[in-house]
Amino acid sequence: MxxxxxxxxxxxxxxxxxxxxxxxxxxxxxxxxxxxxxxxxxxITAQPAEISDDVILVAIDEQSMNRLGRWPWPRSTHARLVEKLHQAGAKAIVFDVLFPESSPDDAELATAMDNHGNVILPLHLSPPSRNHLISEQLPVPELADAASALGHAHVELDADGLARGVYLLNGLGDQLWPSLALAASGKALPMTEPGETAPYTNVRQYYRAIPLAGGAGTLPSYSYTEILERPPAPEAFSNKTVFVGATAPGFGDILPTPFSGLHQPMSGVEFHANSYSALVRGELISKVxxxxxxxxxxxxxxxxxxxxxxxxxxxxxxxxxxxxxxxxxxxxxxxxxxxxxxxxxxxxxxxxxxxxxxxxxxxxxxxxxxxxxxxELAKGPTMTLQEPSRRHPPQLLSHFQALFQPEGWLLAEDGEVITASGLAQSDIPPLDKPGEWVHIGGQSWISLNRSGHTYKLGLKLSNDLSREATQRYLRRLPLTAINTPAREPRPRENISARIERVRLATERMSQMQKFVRRSFERMPDGIIVTDELGVIRFANGHIEEWFREPMPSLNGLPLARLLEGHDPRETPPWHETVSETLTLAQSRTVDLRIHNKDFLIHFAPFSLPDSDQSGIIANISDISELREQQRQHREAIDFISHDVRSPLVSQLALIEQLKRNQGQVEPEQLDQLGRLARRSYHLAEEFVQLARAEQLTETRFYECEFLAIVENARDSVSEQAAEKGIQLVLQGTEDLWLKGNAELLERAVINLLTNAVQYSPPHSTINIQVFQAGHQACLTVSDEGEGIAPNELPHLFDRYRRQQSSELSGNHGAGLGLSFVNVVVEKHRGEIHVQSRLGEGSAFTLKLPVTHPIRSFY
Structure with a gap:
C-alpha cells in the first residue's frame, strides 16, 4: 500500500x-x-506618529520669496523675525538656514538672538569645494557666539535614497555636534571615549530612525512674511519650539521619505521638526x-x-x-x-x-x-474491454448471431456479398451515414468503414416484443471506428516521465477497483467482507437496504453483532458460526430472517495473497420469493388434496349409487351431480387463472380501453345478477386507455362483480363507476350486502382463505377470487382498496396507471 x-x-x-x-x-x-x-x-506609513504639541514651522515659502525679494535676505529681516517670535513667547527658535559668511547686519541678528536667549543655528559638514577634504561649515563667529547651541543639519539617506533617520551626533574627529533636534531639546548624549581619530574623519554616532507624522505639509506651518507683517501671536507661538527653514520649490534641501518617495519630497526643516517631535515624545527608533x-x-x-x-x-x-x-x-x-x-x-x-x-x-x-x-505498479492487473468499434465486421456479425439469433443476415464488402441468409443485396437500403443504424420494419442495417473498405451489415430480427428493445440497443452501440490520437511526446524530465507511468498504472488499478466495487454493487446478492477479527470492512447497497443500517455504521461493526441484532438465535449462536469460519477456515451456509424476509447467508473464508491478512466473504441471498413459492406450492397441494378432491369423491360416490339403481334416477340426484361438477370446474378454473396471473409480464401488455373491459365484464355477470333480481348500474362514458392485459383485467373485474352479486341481497343495486383520477383509471364496485368484518379485512386478499361470513352464508369457494384480483392489479402496477361496514355493504376500488397514446385520424 x-x-x-x-x-x-x-x-x-x-x-x-x-x-x-x-x-x-x-x-x-x-x-x-x-x-x-x-x-x-x-x-511606519500605516500608523503615522503623532505630532508634539510644542513644535511649529515657519516656512520660507514661495509667497515669502515673492514679497521679500531674492535670496539671501538681509539678516536684519531674520532679526525682525526673531523679535516677533520673542514677543509671541516662542520657547526656542531653530534655524535651518546656514550663515557661513559675514554680513553687515550680523550685529542686529546677534542682538535679537541674545535678547531671545534660545536660538539654535545649524552647521553643515561638507567639503568647501571639489578635491578638498570634508570640513565643518559653521555660522560666522558673531552669530555662533549669540546662538544658544549649534546643531548639524545633515540627514542620512539610506541605500535606496530615502531619508528615514539622522545621526544624533556627527562631527569631525573628536568634535561631535548634536543634530538640530537634539540641540533644540537641550538633552545631552554620552559620547564614546576619544581615540586616535584623524581630525578630518567624519564620525557619526547614535543613528535613530524617525517615525514621521506624515508627508510634506503635515506639521502646522506659518508663512515667513505672515509673521513679519502681523502683530505678534502668542496664541500660536507661546512656549513653542519654532523651526525656520525653506519650503519653497527649488530652494533649500528636499528629502524623499517613506511617505512620498521621489514624488512629493519633504523639506529639510520639516524633517528636522519631525525629528524634534519624535525626540521629545520619546519615539525615536534605534536600529538593532x-x-x-x-x-x-x-x-x-x-x-x-x-x-x-x-x-x-x-x-x-x-x-x-x-x-x-x-x-x-x-x-x-x-x-x-x-x-x-x-x-x-x-x-x-x-x-x-x-x-x-x-x-x-x-x-x-x-x-x-x-x-x-x-x-511493480506497471505490472499490476488491468481490466479493459475490447471496444466494438475495433472489431472486424465478420466478427461483429458472428457476435450478433450468437446474441440475437436473427432470422436472417447479410454482410457485404465493397458491394460484394460475403455471407447472407434470408436477406438479399436488393434489400440493402440507402446508408448515407456510416456508423448509424437504419431500421426498416424488422430489418436493421448499418454501414461500416474499416481499413479503407466499406462494409454493409444487415440483420432480420424476429417479429416479437423484444425487437424494439434490440433496435434501441443497436442504436446505442458504438461501432464507428475511433481514430487513435497521436501519442503525446514523452516528458523529458525524469521525474515527470516516472510520474506519468505511475499515473497510468494507478489508473489501471483504480479502474480495477471501480470494476470490483461496481460489480459488488450490481450483484443481486448482498456482499459483506470482514477482516481477520470478523469486523465488517465492506458492504454493498443490498446490505444497507435489507438490514436498514446506514453504511457508515456498518463499516467497523462486528459481523456477529450485526446478525445477532437482527436475527437473534441460540443454536448455533452467530458468534460461533463466524468464529468457526475464521478458525477452521471452513465455509458455512445458514438461514437468516430479517424484517420478515427470508435469506440464505454463505460464509466463505479468504486470505490475501502475499499477506497474512484473512477474513470472511459473506454472501447473502434473498430467498423470500423462493420460500413464498414453496409455501404456495404446499398450499396448492393442500388445495388440490382437499378442495378439489372432495367434490370429485362426492361425484364418484353419486355415480356408483346411480349405477346400482339404474332404473330409478331422480332429478335431484342429477342436479346434485351437476352442482358438484360445476364446483370442480370453478375450482380448477380459479386455480388456472391465478397461475396465469402470477406468470404475467409486461411483454404481454398492449394498449386496451378500460371502459370497454368493464362493460364486457358486466355483460358476463348480467345473467347471474338477473337471477337474483339485482340491477347493475354502470356509470362512466370516458375512454381510458391503459397498457395491460385486457383478458386478465376483464377476469379480475368479473371476479369483483361475481362476489358483489353473491353477497348482495336479492333485488338490490350494484353500482359500477369508471372514472379518471389524475394519471389513474379507477373502477369502484359498490354493493348493498352484509359487508365484511373488520378483523377479516387485513386477510381479504390472502389466497386459500375464506371469509367466515361466506362459509356461514353457504357461499363456498376456494378463496382464490380476490387473490387473483390482487395479483392482476399488482402486475399492472396498480392499487386496490376496500371500504366496508357490516350491514351497509362493501366498495372495491381499482386504480391503474393510464397511458396517452398519440392517435391520428385521417
Whole structure:
C-alpha cells in the first residue's frame, strides 16, 4: 500500500546546510536590505506618529520669496523675525538656514538672538569645494557666539535614497555636534571615549530612525512674511519650539521619505521638526545591529531544519507561513512598542526558501521511491474491454448471431456479398451515414468503414416484443471506428516521465477497483467482507437496504453483532458460526430472517495473497420469493388434496349409487351431480387463472380501453345478477386507455362483480363507476350486502382463505377470487382498496396507471 505522503528520511543538516549557504550568499546582495526597508516603510506609513504639541514651522515659502525679494535676505529681516517670535513667547527658535559668511547686519541678528536667549543655528559638514577634504561649515563667529547651541543639519539617506533617520551626533574627529533636534531639546548624549581619530574623519554616532507624522505639509506651518507683517501671536507661538527653514520649490534641501518617495519630497526643516517631535515624545527608533539580525536568521534556520523533515507537506507550509507571520509580528511589536528596528529580512527569507528546498528534498525522495516501485505498479492487473468499434465486421456479425439469433443476415464488402441468409443485396437500403443504424420494419442495417473498405451489415430480427428493445440497443452501440490520437511526446524530465507511468498504472488499478466495487454493487446478492477479527470492512447497497443500517455504521461493526441484532438465535449462536469460519477456515451456509424476509447467508473464508491478512466473504441471498413459492406450492397441494378432491369423491360416490339403481334416477340426484361438477370446474378454473396471473409480464401488455373491459365484464355477470333480481348500474362514458392485459383485467373485474352479486341481497343495486383520477383509471364496485368484518379485512386478499361470513352464508369457494384480483392489479402496477361496514355493504376500488397514446385520424 502506498502512503499519500513520504517523510524525508534525512538529518536536519540536509536542510540546514543549504539554508546556511543561501544566507551567506544573501549577504552579498541588497535584497534583504530592500526587504527591510519595505517592511519598515509599510508599518511606519500605516500608523503615522503623532505630532508634539510644542513644535511649529515657519516656512520660507514661495509667497515669502515673492514679497521679500531674492535670496539671501538681509539678516536684519531674520532679526525682525526673531523679535516677533520673542514677543509671541516662542520657547526656542531653530534655524535651518546656514550663515557661513559675514554680513553687515550680523550685529542686529546677534542682538535679537541674545535678547531671545534660545536660538539654535545649524552647521553643515561638507567639503568647501571639489578635491578638498570634508570640513565643518559653521555660522560666522558673531552669530555662533549669540546662538544658544549649534546643531548639524545633515540627514542620512539610506541605500535606496530615502531619508528615514539622522545621526544624533556627527562631527569631525573628536568634535561631535548634536543634530538640530537634539540641540533644540537641550538633552545631552554620552559620547564614546576619544581615540586616535584623524581630525578630518567624519564620525557619526547614535543613528535613530524617525517615525514621521506624515508627508510634506503635515506639521502646522506659518508663512515667513505672515509673521513679519502681523502683530505678534502668542496664541500660536507661546512656549513653542519654532523651526525656520525653506519650503519653497527649488530652494533649500528636499528629502524623499517613506511617505512620498521621489514624488512629493519633504523639506529639510520639516524633517528636522519631525525629528524634534519624535525626540521629545520619546519615539525615536534605534536600529538593532546586523549581527543580531543574522543571529535571528540562524535561529530560524535551526528551527526549520529540525521541524520540517518530520512534518507532512501541508504542515510544512503552515509552519513556514507561521514563521513568516511570527517574524513580521515580532518586527512590528519591537518597532511600535520597543522602539527598535530589527532587520528581519534574513530571517523572513529563510522560511520562504526553506519550503522549496524542503520540497526539492521530498521530490528527490519521491523520485527514488518511484524508481523502486514503478515496475511493480506497471505490472499490476488491468481490466479493459475490447471496444466494438475495433472489431472486424465478420466478427461483429458472428457476435450478433450468437446474441440475437436473427432470422436472417447479410454482410457485404465493397458491394460484394460475403455471407447472407434470408436477406438479399436488393434489400440493402440507402446508408448515407456510416456508423448509424437504419431500421426498416424488422430489418436493421448499418454501414461500416474499416481499413479503407466499406462494409454493409444487415440483420432480420424476429417479429416479437423484444425487437424494439434490440433496435434501441443497436442504436446505442458504438461501432464507428475511433481514430487513435497521436501519442503525446514523452516528458523529458525524469521525474515527470516516472510520474506519468505511475499515473497510468494507478489508473489501471483504480479502474480495477471501480470494476470490483461496481460489480459488488450490481450483484443481486448482498456482499459483506470482514477482516481477520470478523469486523465488517465492506458492504454493498443490498446490505444497507435489507438490514436498514446506514453504511457508515456498518463499516467497523462486528459481523456477529450485526446478525445477532437482527436475527437473534441460540443454536448455533452467530458468534460461533463466524468464529468457526475464521478458525477452521471452513465455509458455512445458514438461514437468516430479517424484517420478515427470508435469506440464505454463505460464509466463505479468504486470505490475501502475499499477506497474512484473512477474513470472511459473506454472501447473502434473498430467498423470500423462493420460500413464498414453496409455501404456495404446499398450499396448492393442500388445495388440490382437499378442495378439489372432495367434490370429485362426492361425484364418484353419486355415480356408483346411480349405477346400482339404474332404473330409478331422480332429478335431484342429477342436479346434485351437476352442482358438484360445476364446483370442480370453478375450482380448477380459479386455480388456472391465478397461475396465469402470477406468470404475467409486461411483454404481454398492449394498449386496451378500460371502459370497454368493464362493460364486457358486466355483460358476463348480467345473467347471474338477473337471477337474483339485482340491477347493475354502470356509470362512466370516458375512454381510458391503459397498457395491460385486457383478458386478465376483464377476469379480475368479473371476479369483483361475481362476489358483489353473491353477497348482495336479492333485488338490490350494484353500482359500477369508471372514472379518471389524475394519471389513474379507477373502477369502484359498490354493493348493498352484509359487508365484511373488520378483523377479516387485513386477510381479504390472502389466497386459500375464506371469509367466515361466506362459509356461514353457504357461499363456498376456494378463496382464490380476490387473490387473483390482487395479483392482476399488482402486475399492472396498480392499487386496490376496500371500504366496508357490516350491514351497509362493501366498495372495491381499482386504480391503474393510464397511458396517452398519440392517435391520428385521417
Amino acid at each position: 502506498i502512503r499519500n505522503w513520504l517523510p524525508i528520511k534525512t538529518t536536519p543538516w540536509t536542510l540546514g546546510l543549504p539554508l546556511l549557504i543561501i544566507l551567506l550568499l544573501l549577504q552579498a546582495t541588497t535584497l534583504p536590505q530592500r526587504l527591510d526597508f519595505w517592511l519598515y516603510d509599510t508599518l 545591529s546586523r549581527v543580531t539580525a543574522v543571529g535571528l536568521a540562524i535561529l530560524t534556520i535551526i528551527v526549520l531544519a529540525v521541524a520540517l523533515p518530520r512534518m507532512r507537506p501541508a504542515s510544512s507550509i503552515l509552519l513556514c507561513l507561521a514563521c513568516v507571520g511570527a517574524l513580521a509580528i515580532l518586527h512590528a511589536a519591537l518597532l511600535f512598542y520597543g522602539r527598535l528596528w530589527l532587520p528581519v529580512s534574513h530571517a523572513i527569507v529563510m522560511p520562504l526558501l526553506a519550503l522549496p528546498v524542503s520540497s526539492a528534498l521530498r521530490l528527490a525522495m519521491t523520485n527514488r521511491f518511484l524508481k523502486r516501485q514503478l515496475d
